Amino acid sequence: MLAQVKRFLIGTPLRNEDLAHERLTNVKALAVFSSDALSSVAYATEEILMALILAGSSALSLSMPIGLGIAVLLAVVAMSYRQTIFAYPGGGGSFIVAKENLGIYPGLISGAALLIDYVLTVAVSISAGAAAITSAFPALLPYKVEMILFAILLITVANLRGVKDSGSIFAVPTYAFVFSIFALLAVGIGRAVFGGLPPVVVTETVAAQQPLTLFLILRAFASGCTALTGVEAISDGVQAFKEPVSRNAAKTLTWMAGLLMAMFLGITYLANHVEIHPVHGGETVLSQVARAVVGQGAIYYVIQGVTALILFLAANTSYADFPRLASIIAANGYLPRQLTMRGDRLVFSNGIVLLGAVAAALVIYFHGDTHSLMPLYAVGVFLSFTMSQSGMVVRWFKHRAQDPHWAIKAAVNGLGATVTGVVLIIIASTKFTHGAWIIVLLIPIVVMVFRAVHAHYLHVADDLRMPLTEELEQVKHTIIVPIAGVNRAVAHALSYAMTLSDDVRAVHIGTDPEATEKLQAKWNQWNPGVKLTVIQTPYRSMMRPFINYVDKIERRSKLDMVTIVVPEFVPTRWWHHLLHNQSALMLRAALHFRKNTVVVSVPYHLAH
């Protein structure tokens, strides 16, 4: 029955050869790879405003210069990644670039940062998507966490079925979002320029809670840097482009960066113009901007709808990225091997389930509040940016003999590495107490887990290695059958045991002398050809005296094996299990760590 539910939810198994790749046109590729990056405009401006509002309403106007600074940063990062695309036409994810050029540990640090980041992308994007919906329909606000969890469940199940990276499916919501936002910007900026867009009436200007320090401005900048999350996606997926792959990928990256920059700056400008105040846990800034520009009509609802949609899509990309990266790290021996296995539908099922579970836990812990999740978010992204760009610098230096332009290229990536490194420090320090500390602590912990896993696998491989010239050991066997009474199940186990070895010993642990005597008499009458050894115990537990007996047997020869054959009832209904002693289970548990001892339970199938 469980198997049927699984079939219904997940679908029938696919064959290995069904694993195929679609080559994407640039238009489709933009849709597939950029939902994460583009969707961040749904919350980046809000994050800047949320930091500035602490210094009062008047500080909000600083969001425009901060936005421009972030746009410059975006340009530097995009330029830097264009070079990665040309250097790694096979796909230049941060883990691969860092590992290849800087060594395994920088690679693992980068990998840890990325894995954490993918989890956060799911939690943040779906929370932001839910916020877009609750902004349009405030009545749904009390059910926000439930909505988010349901969405995570839905996306998890869809990915277990296997979501085709089909460009056509992704194209509709992505371009719908881009066009909606551009339409909003066109109308809004038009009205603003020609004077027809008055500020939103704020009932009371917010007073400053703290002075407008450089630290606060840097924190606002750090908060806005969440706009850059997802920019690296294209460089990971160069292989999916049509030939010439690198040229096409680079062109698409430029387009994506341009669109992102325009939308982000436009929304920030409009938010400034209409003097939006961010509301923690309430209506999103983008929703407020849209309402101010187009009114609360059909167009407004379309904008909220496509915003929610692209955010869910952004979460969905993590469901491709996280399991793939986890499987690469696992294939390198730093994560459990189970993560490398493709399930019935050819997807990395374990990674998908892991991602969904951790993201759901985060959402529950942070009550689905986007703003609380944000301080955790950008740390991992910028750490992997820095590692990746640093790796590129080292690479250009190594290849300096073959490449006459190496110095310029190294300079570009060097600039990228330096700038993202500085931003990383800004983010980690200004948001440290707000939650960034969790990630600063978590990344080394994850790297330590990687190390421990790797060490274990190396040790196991060592333990298992065997010269092919080695012959099989000669094992001598003693079989012990614990006897509780004379019945069919015991007879079944005994006949099983007697085919395995000539040295079969039946042992009864007696707790009640009278009952023992009766059993002995019955045994003698039955006479199955095996002597019954009786051990009397003054206690009720039979486990200890039995194990003592096994100990004595074993001590006679250290090389030989003892097999304990236990009759086990297999009832016809599950609850019948509760009515029988689980002696086979308990024996197995007790003897699990003992060498040269095997516990065999011989199932006896009850008719009822």
Added chain:
Amino acid sequence: MLAQVKRFLIGTPLRNEDLAHERLTNVKALAVFSSDALSSVAYATEEILMALILAGSSALSLSMPIGLGIAVLLAVVAMSYRQTIFAYPGGGGSFIVAKENLGIYPGLISGAALLIDYVLTVAVSISAGAAAITSAFPALLPYKVEMILFAILLITVANLRGVKDSGSIFAVPTYAFVFSIFALLAVGIGRAVFGGLPPVVVTETVAAQQPLTLFLILRAFASGCTALTGVEAISDGVQAFKEPVSRNAAKTLTWMAGLLMAMFLGITYLANHVEIHPVHGGETVLSQVARAVVGQGAIYYVIQGVTALILFLAANTSYADFPRLASIIAANGYLPRQLTMRGDRLVFSNGIVLLGAVAAALVIYFHGDTHSLMPLYAVGVFLSFTMSQSGMVVRWFKHRAQDPHWAIKAAVNGLGATVTGVVLIIIASTKFTHGAWIIVLLIPIVVMVFRAVHAHYLHVADDLRMPLTEELEQVKHTIIVPIAGVNRAVAHALSYAMTLSDDVRAVHIGTDPEATEKLQAKWNQWNPGVKLTVIQTPYRSMMRPFINYVDKIERRSKLDMVTIVVPEFVPTRWWHHLLHNQSALMLRAALHFRKNTVVVSVPYHLAH
């Protein structure tokens, strides 16, 4: 480590012969057997008032005639049970009396009612004990549920260690309670008679929420009947008395009934006199009475303390009664056999843990509110009273030839049966909607569980029965070893397998043709003396093709057995388990319900 924690909490195992019985003097026996009954005066009056207050303050004075009615009922029940004590000097619990005289089903109904009642005694008594404490220290009110759960945990652990039914230990709190209450009554009634005890000032008289109907009066009566819970305890434990057991037990029962009646009527009288209003979830009536009589000084705190103590003691008696009754029913084959087993400390550990867990669940569900638990309480008690007394009537009739006084005795028990039967109907109907329906529903369900368990055991016994003339079956064995690679663990499993049978088959399920070829070459080079069968699958799951292979083997002969030998890694640390596939576990689960198939995991102990 777990074993050490258990040793520390529970203590070292005891030998069978340590199970001994203390013969109690009447004074000690009264303490041991009456804490349940006597402690009910802590809540019985309150329950009456709680029902009457619905008809307004003026209806409260009806509590005195209702209390007198309950006292008469108590006298009838006590007289009835005196006869049981003489008829069953070996102990006449309701289950035994009903089963012996009325048949197995009445016995089981009675048993179900009693088991449920013991659980409720724990929940109600500890909740009432906590209420006594929070009445004295209202600051503890927010932690009431936690206090109750901690008390349950404490009593459960203490009983797993084995609480000696030592009369001396029980005597102190029981008599301290009796003396405190009598002192309170002496002072209170003295002051009342000589006019020195004014009514407590109630800020506002409560208006009637509903008219004072007969139904409401009956409900108040039914609520007060909780005073009778525990009266049957002495008749269950006649054996613990000194010779002549029946005479001593009967004398003690009379004393207990007398004390209970005096305390109950006295408290009810005082509550009336000082015009106490019951407060739901607040200070108890007994606490209010005590404060009114002796003021909030040291004596008041002593009264609250001993009240809490005797209530915990009352709960503790259920920890002896529930596991003992459960073990008797289990020994009759109507409950899982595990309930008959005495643990390391000679107590019925499973029953104790079960009782603690269910009581804790009840407390959590009802938020530790004594008043909400009450409607569930008395139904079981009065059902078992009725069954037991009816059984006695039948018994006297059966023995009419031997006993000239049989008619009078039958009349006494007949009166008891009739009265308690009528009260049962009153309780069940007046409190049906308040929670009694749960018990009315639960008792038949528990009886159905009894039946199902019994039927299963009978069937199993049938399945297992075997003539002692029957010879062992001749089993032919095929051993299958699933192979994933060539290494020490595989070699170990293979040498194990080869000692078991001459028909050993190594099988590899290939998912990747290249890897399969490599393995085949390695195998041929190694040449362990067993041919490797390779099955190629287009899917990733190896389970299905492997099971198909096993199916084919089995089909060749229906009588023969297949043993699957799986190498299993035993790592040195628990978390290493997560890094390996649990193929042995999964195979065992998949093949559990298949006949003639045994899965053996041969542990390979990793060095690291």
